[in-house]
Amino acid sequence: TRPRAVVIGGGAGGATAARYIAKDSGGAIDVTLIEPSRSYYTCFFSNLYLGGFRSIDSLAHSYGKLAADNDINVVHDWATGIDRDARTVALAGGGSIPYDRLIIAPGIGFIDDAVPGWSVAAQNAMPHAYKGGSQTEILKARIAAMPEGGTFVMVAPPNPYRCPPGPYERVSMIAHYLREANPTAKIVVADPKEKFSKMALFQEGWNDLYPGMVDWIGSDFGGGNVEVRPDSMEVLIDGEVVKADACNVIPAMKAGQIAHAAALTEGNWAPVVPATMQSRMDENIHILGDAAAQGDMPKSGFAANSQAKVAAMAVRGALTGSRVFPAKFSNTCWSLIDTDNGVKVGASYIATDEKIASVDSFISQTGEAGDLRAATYRESLGWYDAITADMFG
Ligand code: FAD
Numbered sequence: 001t002r003p004r005a006v007v008i009g010g011g012a013g014g015a016t017a018a019r020y021i022a023k024d025s026g027g028a029i030d031v032t033l034i035e036p037s038r039s040y041y042t043c044f045f046s047n048l049y050l051g052g053f054r055s056i057d058s059l060a061h062s063y064g065k066l067a068a069d070n071d072i073n074v075v076h077d078w079a080t081g082i083d084r085d086a087r088t089v090a091l092a093g094g095g096s097i098p099y100d101r102l103i104i105a106p107g108i109g110f111i112d113d114a115v116p117g118w119s120v121a122a123q124n125a126m127p128h129a130y131k132g133g134s135q136t137e138i139l140k141a142r143i144a145a146m147p148e149g150g151t152f153v154m155v156a157p158p159n160p161y162r163c164p165p166g167p168y169e170r171v172s173m174i175a176h177y178l179r180e181a182n183p184t185a186k187i188v189v190a191d192p193k194e195k196f197s198k199m200a201l202f203q204e205g206w207n208d209l210y211p212g213m214v215d216w217i218g219s220d221f222g223g224g225n226v227e228v229r230p231d232s233m234e235v236l237i238d239g240e241v242v243k244a245d246a247c248n249v250i251p252a253m254k255a256g257q258i259a260h261a262a263a264l265t266e267g268n269w270a271p272v273v274p275a276t277m278q279s280r281m282d283e284n285i286h287i288l289g290d291a292a293a294q295g296d297m298p299k300s301g302f303a304a305n306s307q308a309k310v311a312a313m314a315v316r317g318a319l320t321g322s323r324v325f326p327a328k329f330s331n332t333c334w335s336l337i338d339t340d341n342g343v344k345v346g347a348s349y350i351a352t353d354e355k356i357a358s359v360d361s362f363i364s365q366t367g368e369a370g371d372l373r374a375a376t377y378r379e380s381l382g383w384y385d386a387i388t389a390d391m392f393g
Contacts, residue, residue: 010035051173106256295355
């Protein structure tokens with residue numbers, strides 16, 4: 001019988017890992033992917049959907065091609081537990097699946113009571129839109145329904161969280177939409193941080209392109225002292241009541257629940273050995289993407305994809321004796337500020353004993369010419385197509 005690799009989570013990290021293990025082992029490894037959703041909606045480019053640049057359907061990816069082309073057994077179910085001694089994964093629908101190596105890439109969960117007054121029970125009134133699909137559609141509908149001159153409030157998350165520029169690209173895309181649809185509307189951002197990713201670039205864009213629309217309240221000004229009342233659509237920012245016509249609460253995050261259930265976490269995240277992405281708690285388990293505590297990489301789809309290739313190589317090495325090369329990682333996070341106005345930040349990385357360490361980095365500059373910004377945006381369009389093909393086949 002063939003050695004067995006099982007992957008929990010068919011997102012950016014998990015789909016890539018399953019595909020590369022199956023494809024590069026030429027069928028020598030039996031690969032199972034466990035993922036409850038039939039369609040994966042990317043969070044990447046979901047802000048462009050809010051801005052009116054993409055359809056929701058253009059963000060959806062199904063698993064049929066991945067399964068058929070690579071002979072991967074895709075099981076649409078939730079993993080509910082991991083028996084690390086027996087090396088089996090229990091499924092919500094009953095039964096269990098044995099593994100020789102397990103890869104987990106469950107993404108994020110939200111920390112309970114991180115924003116007083118908010119829980120997932122309130123996610124219809126105040127969507128997080130930080131997991132793909134319906135939540136993003138709800139947020140878009142809430143913004144479209146704002147009265148003329150209404151107020152949109154975002155509660156931004158503390159570090160570390162999924163996609164560091166994500167909330168601020170979202171502000172830009174909502175401003176882009178409102179400038180046309182509701183030009184006297186206001187955007188208030190309550191932020192528990194004093195600075196954020198690509199801050200100078202975003203603030204320049206907000207001032208120049210959406211003047212007077214965005215009020216960013218950082219931690220120095222009480223932005224971290226927030227409570228929400230979903231029933232009355234009120235947000236208390238440092239004791240002051242703001243009436244919201246639409247509200248986006250992005251709570252503090254932690255590794256997806258299954259990582260905690262399997263005792264693979266230390267605090268909120270799951271620590272890994274950088275060279276192989278193996279859990280520091282269990283050498284038979286590799287942890288990828290947002291759930292991992294790995295060092296310098298941001299929690300991004302690009303990073304999860306990059307880590308998945310390193311883990312896939314390590315899994316093949318362990319199960320078939322194939323050659324394992326030194327780990328290298330890369331990441332770029334693009335953001336769209338306005339039509340044809342893209343910016344980016346990125347780096348390449350190596351594995352040290354202690355962490356995934358950044359070796360060089362780059363970032364767009366303020367004051368860049370329009371054609372450079374347009375070229376950066378086009379680059380991001382090419383990236384989306386290439387990386388989703390790399391994940392889902
Ligand atoms: P995910 O992609 O979330 O995948 C996790 C999967 O695991 C899910 O499909 C889930 O259903 C499944 N799962 C969870 N628990 C279980 C279980 N118990 N059993 C079975 N399956 C389970 N990244 C970029 O690179 N570029 C961007 O431009 C970008 N923009 C973003 C914008 C926004 C608004 C947001 C929210 C994120 C953005 N990201 C971007 C970040 C990116 O979406 C995430 O970092 C990436 O999806 C992480 O991949 P992952 O595999 O760790 O988790």
